[in-house]
Amino acid sequence: MAGHKQRQWVKPQTPPNSEINVTPLVDVVLVLIIFMVVTPLLEKDILVRVPDTEVEENQPPPDPNDQQLVVLLDKDGGYSINTEKISAADYVTRLTRMLAAKKPDEKVVFFMADDATNYGRLIAALDGAKAAGAKVLGMATELPSNAIIQGTQVDTGTPAPTPAP
Template identity: 30%
Template sequence: MQVQKKRKPYDEINVTPMVDLTLVLLIIFILLTTAAVQGIKVNVPKASSSVSLAKPTTKAITIDESGQIYLDTFAVTIDELETQLRTFKATTEEFPVVVKGDRVTQYGRIMEVLDVCNRVGIDQLGLVSERVRPS
């Protein structure tokens, strides 16, 4: 006569497969995020007088190769730029500003424009660039 052992019911869940799956998913997310965050090389486009605005309230500030500043398509000095932005900010609380600088413009000139935008209190600010296509 053989003695049969009584089988105990499982009262614990085996979590090892779930941990393996979680670690594999974590590795996949890390790899995909790392691949997506790599630096994108950009070429800043040349300034143009034709401005394509996404919204009617968007202001475009363009700095050409000689350092001349344009608000939309009108040439302004740095002081006139600040005055006009303050006037527009008084009438329209929230408006986006897009800064386009020629690729040979001195960086200091662009920083002056960004400083004016900061003093005026512009929250929505964008820099226009051209995406480099991989070869």
Template identity: 35%
Template structure:
């Protein structure tokens, strides 16, 4: 240490630190602490950071609230829709409701092909029957309802014959759709 530097603390003149266990009467000691950091504030800048901790706290609370409320809010409104009266249909509406359904079911003898529930013996007869039906129809759509046991190749062959007979659009009727329609 040099002579110009101050020790971290100095005593007032004529003051000695007491020895352990010694009590001094009548004289008060003062110790002065010299610290450049404590006595002189450093150059302070304005704090420009945004404290996001409260924001995160609020967001977590909102997240928990939404997680609790969301399952409760998924309730629907039951409404009764009016049913259509099928007795008062015009002939045009009746012709539109007459859809052509190509059915394929598996039996011991092989695949049974039906057109609107009337059996067809082979693919050639299927072609002639579909050609007769779609010759006069403006809507050239057929619906295919195949049993799950029918091989895929047989279904594709029947769809190819239908395309050759003038069918432009083919729709598939699944067993689930039939069950839902029967339940209503």
């Protein structure tokens, strides 16, 4: 048995380490926390169309009745388009005819609602305008100082100009 070799076992100096290395785990968790905090702050974009601020001084102001459609809602739920009182049944058909005469990029309807108007009626008016073909809907918060509705001057809180003697 001279040619037979015996196997020798080498005993490791340290036992195998079966514990989790926590340092990379902590690094990954911190990076995830940073992304979770920062990501919602990056998604706060709101698309807003802002009108141009250029003013043309030599042109007379356009007649608002020719250019704009203003739907007024009174506290009883009645509709008025510009200065004309319209029944709720005729609202969409009348607005459809008015919008059909306009170019596609001029199909804009503004809404002015009384503070006591039912919110549901305002939403119904907005939906009716969309059904009539309006491309852009706008909310007016104040009437112009020279607004005339149903033949009477509207009090907007600004003093009326005094006639010259």
